[in-house]
Amino acid sequence: MDPLQIGQSRPRGDAAAKVAGREPYAADAYPDNRLWARAVRPGVPSGRIVGLACDAALAVPGVVKVLRAGDVPGSNRQGIVHKDMPVLADDRVRCCADAVALVLAESPAAAAAGAAAVAVEIEPLPGVYDLDAALAEAAHLVHADRPGNLLARATIRKGDGADPLARCDVVVEGTFTTPVQAHAFLETESGVARLQPDGTLWMQVSTQSPFRDRFEIGHALSIPYDRIHIEAPCLGGGFGGKDGATVQCLLGLAALHADGRPVKMVWDREESFVAGYxxxxxxxxxxxxxxxxxxxxxxxxxxxxxxxxxxxxxxxxxxxxxxxxxxxxxxxxxxxxxxxxxxxxxxxxxxxxxxxxxxxxxxxxxxxxxxxxxxxxxxxxxxxxxxxxxxxxxxxxxxxxxxxxxxxxxxxxxxxxxxxxxxxxxxxxxxxxxxxxxxxxxxxxxxxGGVRDAAIAKIEMDPTGHFIVHNAVSDMGQGNSSAFMQMAGHLLGQTADRLRIRQPDTRTAYPSGSSSAGRTTYTFGRALTFACETLKSRLLNRAGLMLFLQDDDDLVLEPDRVRHIPTDRSVTLAQLGAMMSAEERVCLGQFVAPTCKxxxxxxxxxxxxxxxxxxxxxxxxxxxxxxxxxxxxxxxxxxxxxxxxxxxxxxxxxxxxxxxxxxxxxxxxxxxxxxxxxxxxxxxxxxxxxxxxxxxxxxxxxxxxxxxxxxxxxxxxxxxxxxxxxxxxxxxxxxxxxxxxxxxxxxxxxxxxxxxxxxxxxxxxxxx
Amino acid sequence: MDPLQIGQSRPRGDAAAKVAGREPYAADAYPDNRLWARAVRPGVPSGRIVGLACDAALAVPGVVKVLRAGDVPGSNRQGIVHKDMPVLADDRVRCCADAVALVLAESPAAAAAGAAAVAVEIEPLPGVYDLDAALAEAAHLVHADRPGNLLARATIRKGDGADPLARCDVVVEGTFTTPVQAHAFLETESGVARLQPDGTLWMQVSTQSPFRDRFEIGHALSIPYDRIHIEAPCLGGGFGGKDGATVQCLLGLAALHADGRPVKMVWDREESFVAGYxxxxxxxxxxxxxxxxxxxxxxxxxxxxxxxxxxxxxxxxxxxxxxxxxxxxxxxxxxxxxxxxxxxxxxxxxxxxxxxxxxxxxxxxxxxxxxxxxxxxxxxxxxxxxxxxxxxxxxxxxxxxxxxxxxxxxxxxxxxxxxxxxxxxxxxxxxxxxxxxxxxxxxxxxxxGGVRDAAIAKIEMDPTGHFIVHNAVSDMGQGNSSAFMQMAGHLLGQTADRLRIRQPDTRTAYPSGSSSAGRTTYTFGRALTFACETLKSRLLNRAGLMLFLQDDDDLVLEPDRVRHIPTDRSVTLAQLGAMMSAEERVCLGQFVAPTCKxxxxxxxxxxxxxxxxxxxxxxxxxxxxxxxxxxxxxxxxxxxxxxxxxxxxxxxxxxxxxxxxxxxxxxxxxxxxxxxxxxxxxxxxxxxxxxxxxxxxxxxxxxxxxxxxxxxxxxxxxxxxxxxxxxxxxxxxxxxxxxxxxxxxxxxxxxxxxxxxxxxxxxxxxxx
The missing domain is CATH 3.30.365.10 (Aldehyde oxidase/xanthine dehydrogenase, molybdopterin binding domain)
Structure with missing residues (x-):
């Protein structure tokens, strides 16, 4: 087996596990003693909630709790930049996806029955359903606290703007419309969460943004971000639809009320189509x-x-x-x-x-x-x-x-x-x-511009001399994990079998932004190259120490050892792993993407x-x-x-x-x-x-x-x-x-x- | 208080503590339940040991054990490069410093009395006491297993060597002799040691070479080097006299036979003059x-x-x-x-x-x-x-x-x-x-040439945002600690009160060679600059993350914070310390001194x-x-x-x-x-x-x-x-x-x- 090389066509590192069904996705977690959470979404696009009766739902066998807006401890608002989406609607619904209650039950069937039994009374309000209606004079306001229905209005003006059109030899004109598109990923939104005995909210979730999720959840539910622990296994597709909270705040809310039991939520395709971005x-x-x-x-x-x-x-x-x-x-x-x-x-x-x-x-x-x-x-x-x-x-x-x-x-x-x-x-x-x-x-x-586009990568050699790339940017299936392995293998001279990747975990990896915007491999990858270069030079140095060489020249890092070319003496990576301290076997690299100035x-x-x-x-x-x-x-x-x-x-x-x-x-x-x-x-x-x-x-x-x-x-x-x-x-x-x-x-x-x-x-x- | 600056005349960082007697030296350790060790040195420069009776010594009140060569578990040989000096002489004595037995006792007085009571019978042998006698034909051999009394014989020949002297306009000639000089440090050779419950040999000792000591002790006493833990507090002078084992192997031997009790050894001035290098x-x-x-x-x-x-x-x-x-x-x-x-x-x-x-x-x-x-x-x-x-x-x-x-x-x-x-x-x-x-x-x-001249420095920010330089090269009093603080303070923009230094500890610092050869500040210092530069860039980066800045430009590291100059927003080092993981707060730097090729x-x-x-x-x-x-x-x-x-x-x-x-x-x-x-x-x-x-x-x-x-x-x-x-x-x-x-x-x-x-x-x- 040859060391990995940049520029080499190689099968994805996760191909075999995925084909064999061994790759664990968030939806594959079935913790013991779990509860199931299901949102109640009345499907009314615009209205005022005038009644919400949960007695019937609570009477459904297996239903444990029904939570409503009043049970949300924090701001009850989620959103990546503008935090305006309720976790559970308080008095108004603004789109058919709005959740008004959250049912916790012992089974998916009980949760579904419970959700169906929640009696929601909504007084319909006028609505705006297309651009012209929304922009019309005196249009109904989607958000009553805003002056209009414009989330944003902006202009780019370069040179003389549109004025020179009048002087052009030819001018063409057109009006175009494009449709709504769904992400249609294989794996719908899903995750499991638990309030740990130490008060930490732990969550394993299908997400493109594990580190940022902590802030969304924390804001909505009033939990300090450092008390939220997110793990992001491989995603069955994302395409942006898992960038930002989907199940996260609902799952977190459920976990806060689950008496320490784990809670699982998986949106079915219909819920994903309604409630997904x-x-x-x-x-x-x-x-x-x-x-x-x-x-x-x-x-x-x-x-x-x-x-x-x-x-x-x-x-x-x-x-x-x-x-x-x-x-x-x-x-x-x-x-x-x-x-x-x-x-x-x-x-x-x-x-x-x-x-x-x-x-x-x-x-x-x-x-x-x-x-x-x-x-x-x-x-x-x-x-x-x-x-x-x-x-x-x-x-x-x-x-x-x-x-x-x-x-x-x-x-x-x-x-x-x-x-x-x-x-x-x-x-x-x-x-x-x-x-x-x-x-x-x-x-x-x-x-x-204006947003920090940075990554902190971590590479570790374990005590047996094998390498672990601590990925911090979710692998949605696009293959960034494989690219990271190839980069690490190339820089460290290692074969694929000596490298493992650990998918994002906010406790062991470092904030590196979301898996999005064409930045994943570029930004984290660059940080990773720095980490690998540091580790390589450290391994050569420690081998030079063990071999009592006067300098580190002529040392090469090979798949299982560091070798001194002139003498063919070597130190195995297992020897180095055993000799080096834990803090010494970890290298971090950081990168801030270039900005326009x-x-x-x-x-x-x-x-x-x-x-x-x-x-x-x-x-x-x-x-x-x-x-x-x-x-x-x-x-x-x-x-x-x-x-x-x-x-x-x-x-x-x-x-x-x-x-x-x-x-x-x-x-x-x-x-x-x-x-x-x-x-x-x-x-x-x-x-x-x-x-x-x-x-x-x-x-x-x-x-x-x-x-x-x-x-x-x-x-x-x-x-x-x-x-x-x-x-x-x-x-x-x-x-x-x-x-x-x-x-x-x-x-x-x-x-x-x-x-x-x-x-x-x-x-x-x-x-x- | 201004941040430390390179090029600035500053009082030594340890001056106040030393003047006030607060600086702890190895000789200042008085562990509870300690034994005292004292070597028996007959003072005969050349002879054969024909009798060694310990009964009288063991009868001295307070004497616990008397160890002899047979009690040494390993090679019973110490030495930095050539390992030829017995810890306890087996059959021959070759100089007046040779120890033939080691007394363990409850007090210094009992140890001295016990040492005096060991009955050593030595048959005198011929000796060579000057260069001519030693180099004479058929001279008595100091080491019977070597062909002569030359430890080494070497030549440098440049150009035509000495031949051109014959053609010189003038030739002058002289013969010179120089004396033996003693290091005459204030603090004599001393230390304490204990065999820990986990089998580790721990030692706190006045040494210029804590990392290398592990190999000398390990070789002499048959202990794996990674089971030996050395701490080297500040030395009251060294000048080379504490480069290589002095009390170390004797102390280690004593600890192996002390049933887990700590053992202390301090050479008095007379012993230091006899037995020191x-x-x-x-x-x-x-x-x-x-x-x-x-x-x-x-x-x-x-x-x-x-x-x-x-x-x-x-x-x-x-x-x-x-x-x-x-x-x-x-x-x-x-x-x-x-x-x-x-x-x-x-x-x-x-x-x-x-x-x-x-x-x-x-x-x-x-x-x-x-x-x-x-x-x-x-x-x-x-x-x-x-x-x-x-x-x-x-x-x-x-x-x-x-x-x-x-x-x-x-x-x-x-x-x-x-x-x-x-x-x-x-x-x-x-x-x-x-x-x-x-x-x-x-x-x-x-x-x-031929010897690895390298260092691995470690700088740490603690969770409160203060800095610890982990020195790995003993401070003999020459002031390298102060130089390291000044370097770290300069690079990190810190005032003296925000920096501490931890003296060498083989468990928390890294092999960096001995404190000798004019290399201490140069080699370790260079490694330290790399560690500090890494830490600085990491701190700026993490502050940029906390401030959600688009890049790390215009950030400065100040004594208690990282500040963004254009906006005057800042993150305190305490905030950073609390946010960063332990592995993240530690930076290592390495340096291999240039070699002649x-x-x-x-x-x-x-x-x-x-x-x-x-x-x-x-x-x-x-x-x-x-x-x-x-x-x-x-x-x-x-x-x-x-x-x-x-x-x-x-x-x-x-x-x-x-x-x-x-x-x-x-x-x-x-x-x-x-x-x-x-x-x-x-x-x-x-x-x-x-x-x-x-x-x-x-x-x-x-x-x-x-x-x-x-x-x-x-x-x-x-x-x-x-x-x-x-x-x-x-x-x-x-x-x-x-x-x-x-x-x-x-x-x-x-x-x-x-x-x-x-x-x-x-x-x-x-x-x-």
Whole structure:
């Protein structure tokens, strides 16, 4: 067995355990003597609670307690930045997900029966269920204590803003809408909790943010954060939906009232669909102006995000979308306006590529409209305007880090899927049309300005000379654990069997932020490299001591020993492990991600999360074939060329890109989380459709090798999100290229394709 | 109170405690239920033990046990490199210090009475008590199992060796002898030990080498080193005499037989004088050749060291002397021969400037002889030949580190004590003669080639936000503790009251070598700077985390807090201490001193400790006034200009130089440890004379500011030894300058001065 190496394609370290069902998830914990907790969610999107009778519920056999708002000891408010979501609603309900009571019972069945027996009387109130209603004069207020329904309102103004549009040779315009998307992870929200004899609240939970959870729980339930102990085993998917409290505060509340018994909560799919966070639905209005030669000149973008009842990260989602609103292009003048709007819809929050996949759809559609208007090749138009390092992007950020979009586009240009597109298009079978669409996209990595984006990594050698990476950023399935093992193995010269990973535990690992924002491997990984380098130099030093060498030159760390090359003498790691003290066998490394200084003065109304300094880039190509009889769009081939810096593990790199593209294809063609007057109409996978393996084309992923990101571990940067942004615009551009018209409303369902291609005029139009 | 600063003169951190008697020394430990141990030393320098009867001793009230060689469980051999000294002699005694039995008793008095009552019968054997006898054909062998009485025999040959002497314009020649010197520390050898319930041997002992002691004790008594726990409180002086086991193996042996009771051993002054290690007596024969213009051309030096009965560091002492045999000068050709000779005299070992103060006497006398022969100014002769960085010294070492002797000599040249010497000399009162002598000296720092010269430092912040430096290199009184506090305070921005130092403890500190060889502050200090820098960056990082800052820029570590300059927000160190885990509050730093690569091929017969790469340099001036009636030499003024790199604490720098000069003046004028046929004749301070305060002149110390040593912490290098080398040659040169003739035998007692100045011809003579 060879030592792990950076750049080597390797199977995921957790593959065997996961395939065999051995990997323990939070939902797999069945502590003895457990209680089960279940929330009572009346499903009323807007109303006043006028009665809540629990007697019948308490009479259900097996029901132990029914808790209500008055039983919550703290602020009873949760939320990542803005803490506005009640753990249990006190007097008002603001969306169908609001929980009004929490049943503790001896079994899931008893909990469900108890929840059904809680008598809730709610006086309905008026509600606002779409952007226009929420923004209307004298609209009903989702939060009565706020002056309006705007969670946030912000502007980016670069150069002369929108004014130069009037002087552009050409201006194109379009209005786009994007749907609510559900995370649809395999593993629903779940966890177990217990109030320990020492008063500590212990919780094992499916979470992307174990360290931050302590503050959310602590705030809601009035518990000091250092009395909360979170363990985060591997997640069966997260995609942002487990960033921030889901079951945590309810579980904590249950544990406080469980007389020391463990409490378990697992949301079923229906509860997950109702109560889980969602991707923001969006409306976008774009006007884009250029010179006759295709040089982009000015942009005016207006973007409305429906953030639902509670804040979650709504303002940050809007800000990130605005920061990306003009794509990876040079545009000297831009006015980008954003509105983040409360409605009584389910709460929207973090989801992979948050805010950005919406604007990518709009802007990349606009680029094809512009190409069409100018009679230009869409790839040439993109290439001509693509950002390079040293440019200033549309948010006014001077790009000092790797900026690979031009190289990605060049790879697309060289690829047969692009070069041979005409032949392929002409070979469409009867009743089919074929088109090839492009998208050039990017996605910031990291939290952005004003937020601490840092990690503290810990590596340990145990007394037997084996290594433990103490991961502090949850592994949602994206494979960061495997990347960390590969980094540690590479730096320490170790084989896979000598390395273990311990998943996040707030008692033994260190605050390193959430597993999100394309930051996980980048930020924690960089901290880990420092920890490993310290440990390596310490091990060589101690071996030099044991071998009584005059210095540590010519010592090498090998899988089971430190060897002195000139003499071939060695000390085994077991000997070193036995000799070294516990404090000596642990090394910490810390890293604070680079921040943008000075902050450009382009943005107003922004809270935190702006600007970013690291971006990943991707050029996507979709070949689509449309059945003109049914309107079904089939993606027959997909190419994603990605600048993610230096690649740690090519196989996993491509897998993550393929996963992102797959989720993006779902967003483009199938996924549409529908509510009607605030009530969920897509309650499960029978109506909320995600693509299966047979719905997906072969997804070719190519790494752009021209760029490495100097600030990242081994030159890498995060690619968890960027792939999500390409499919919707690339497919929409492909559908248009097939002559089916421009569709500006996602997903591109057969009905919309037929409506559009056959009779509807495109919403987007050419101005001037 | 201001934070500590490097370069600031500050009182020693331990001054108040020491003056008030609060500083606990090893001899201050009086554990409950203690036994006292006392060695039985018959005082016979060479003989065979034919009888050892303990009955009478055991009958003494209070005597508990009498142990003999058969009670020693291990090898019964101690020694730093060569393990040849019995803990308790088995059949042979080889010097008057040999212990044949160990008495354990309830009181010191009972132990003494018991020791006196042990009946030892020793058959005398022939003995060798001087170099010639020991080296004679068919000499009696000190160690019957060796082929002769040479512990070591080595040669340095540079260029054409001694051959070019024949072609030199001038050659001077001299033979010199130097005395045995005792360390004469305030605190004699002492300690307490106990066999702990878990089988660990615990010892609190006055030692310069707590970590290495474990190996000496373990070897002698067959105990694994990791079952030996040593604590080393502050020493009341060491000077090399506590480098290597003194009481350790005896105490350990006693503890093994004490049924778990603590055992205490304190050598009284007489035992310390008999059994303690000594400075090697030396005979040196030098021939030095130069061009007519004073350019040094060739040297032939032959040096014999009387190493006594056991090896200790005899070979290493000889090697270090040979490495310095030609002073800090450029000499293209040299042959340096060394003999390290066993006799039945008390064992010679490590002592401040070991090996070097002997050759400094010889070579600097030769330089004055040469100046006299050439009619040159002795300062000009030295300056013209002085080494500079980039030169190759007489051992063939290419000097790549700071080399400040020329700058030191220049400072002497500018000093009034030199410039106004003629006037002063002429103003000698009646019956007095005055002279001014110079010496240019150097001393290697660190262990030298082949030996690991490394340290591992540990700094800790306690949960209240105060700092603990875990010293691993004993503080003998030289003040390294204070230097470490100053370094930590400087790097961490802390005031003295927020820092504590914990003296070496093998359980909580890390192996960092001995407190010796001018390496203590340099090597451990450098490791400590790394540890402090890590801790500082960790504290800033954690404060940034608590303050939710986007990065750690603009954070400063202040005495009680970390402060964010732009906002003036801060986190107290107490808050950080409470928040951080134990493993997080500890930082280790490691340093391996630079080694010389490639090793020049000049040396043969060397074991370890050659070559060195760091040297400190010093130019000394002594004004002496000789009473022509009594022969008494009075040093009236003394100047020491020292290149010790950048100065950490000027006050302590000068104090250490002054201490070295004082000890050197003792060596030059008073100290003469006399044995006759292997028996000690200077049994205490009534006959072994050390200078008191009134015997010493004002000693002016000047730091040469031209040089900083890039490899050292804050640019410093060790000065613990170099000052010892100047006084004897400077004073001898002063006496000659006063017209009292050249004295080649130290110390320069009144009898020798009178003998020499009045009627004896100088041993040194001018050849050619």
């Amino acid at each position: 969602k991707r923001h639905a969006c409306r976008l209005h774009y006007r884009l102006g250029a010179r006759r030669d295709g040089t982009l000149q000015a942009l005016h973008a207006r973007i409305w995000y429906d953030t639902g009842a509670y804040a979650h990260l709504g303002a940050e989602v809007m800000e990130l979308g605005m920061e990306h609103a003009a794509g990876p292009y040079r545009i000297p003048h831009a006015l980008i306006e954003g509105w983040c709007v409360h409605t009584h819809n389910p709460t929207a929050g973090a989801m992979r590529a948050f805010g950005v996949c919406q604007v990518s759809f709009a802007f990349e559609s606009m680029m094809d409209l512009l190409a069409q208007r100018l009679g230009m090749d869409p790839l040439a138009l993109r290439t001509a305007n693509a950002l390079v390092r040293g440019d200033t992007n549309c948010a006014g950020i001077h790009l000092e880090t790797s900026t690979g979009i031009k190289a990605c586009l060049a790879q697309v240009a060289r690829h047969p899927l692009w070069r041979e597109r005409e032949i392929w298009r002409r070979q469409a079978p009867p009743f089919k049309r074929r088109g090839v669409g492009l998208a050039a996209v990017f996605n910031a990595a990291g939290y952005g 000075p902050v450009p003065d382009t943005a107003t109304g922004f809270f935190i999360g702006f600007p970013h300094v690291i971006f990943s880039y991707s050029a996507h190509l979709a070949r689509v074939e449309i059945d003109t009889l049914s309107g079904v769009v089939q993606v027959t081939n997909y190419l994603a060329v990605t600048d993610g810096g230096h690649v740690i593990n090519p196989a996993m790199f491509h897998q993550q890109i393929q996963g992102g593209v797959a989720q993006g294809i779902g967003y483009a063609l199938y996924e549409d989380f529908i509510t009607h007057h605030g009530r969920v109409r897509t309650e499960d996978f029978t109506t909320y459709i995600i693509p299966g393996a047979l719905d997906l084309p072969e997804i070719v992923s190519v790494a752009c090798v021209e760029e490495t990101e100097a600030t990242g571990p081994f030159g890498m940067k995060g690619i968890g999100e960027v792939a999500m942004n390409g499919p919707l615009p690339a497919i929409a551009n492909g559908v248009a290229d097939a002559g089916m018209g421009r569709i500006c409303r996602a997903p591109l369902t057969p009905e919309r394709v037929l409506d559009n291609g056959v009779r509807a005029p495109a919403t987007a139009q050419l101005q001037k | 000594k400075r090697h007596a030396c005979r040196l024969h030098y021939r030095l050749g130069a061009r007519r213009d004073g350019t040094l051309q060739a040297l032939h030096a032959r040096i014999w060291y009387d190493t006594g009965a056991y090896a200790h560091l005899g070979a290493e002492v000889m090697e270090l002397g040979m490495e310095h045999a030609a002073g800090p000068y450029r000499i293209p050709h040299a042959l340096i021969e060394g003999w390290c000779v066993h006799t039945h005299n008390p064992t010679a070992g490590a002592m401040r400037a070991f090996g070097v103060c002997q050759v400094s006497f010889a070579f600097e006398s030769m330089m004055d002889l040469l100046a006299q022969r050439l009619g040159m100014d002795p300062l000009a002769l030295r300056t013209a030949n002085a080494l500079v960085r980039g030169d190759t010294n007489c051992a063939g070492i290419h000097l790549e580190t700071s080399t400040g002797i020329k700058a030191c000599l220049a400072q002497v040249a500018r000093h009034p004590l030199w410039r106004e010497r003629e006037i002063w000399r002429r103003q000698a009162p009646p019956f007095k003669r005055r002279g001014v002598g110079l010496a240019a000296v150097f001393n290697a720092a660190g262990y030298g 490639p090793v020049p091929d000049t040396a043969t017969g060397f074991f370890i400790g050659f070559p060195h790469v760091i040297f400190s340099y010093s130019a000394h001036l002594a004004r002496v006034e000789i009473d022509t009636l009594s022969g008494v030499v009075q040093v009236t003024n003394y100047l020491a200009v020292t290149d010790g790199g950048h100065v950490i604490n000027p006050a302590m720098f000068h104090q250490q130089i002054q201490g070295g000069v004082a000890q050197g003046i003792g060596y030059a004028l008073y100290e003469d440890f006399i044995t006759h046929h292997g028996r000690v004749r200077t049994e205490d301070f009534t006959t072994y004379i050390i200078p008191g305060a009134l015997d010493l002149p004002e000693i002016v110390s000047v730091a040469c500011v031209e040089e900083t040593e890039a490899t050292g912490p804050f640019g410093m290098k060790g000065i613990g030894e170099v000052a010892m080398n100047g006084p004897l040659p400077a004073i001898a040169n002063g006496v000659a300058d006063a017209g009292m003739g050249r004295i080649c035998r130290a110390p320069l007692t009144p009898e020798r001065v009178l003998d020499n100045g009045v009627r004896a011809p100088a041993t040194a003579q001018l050849q050619k």
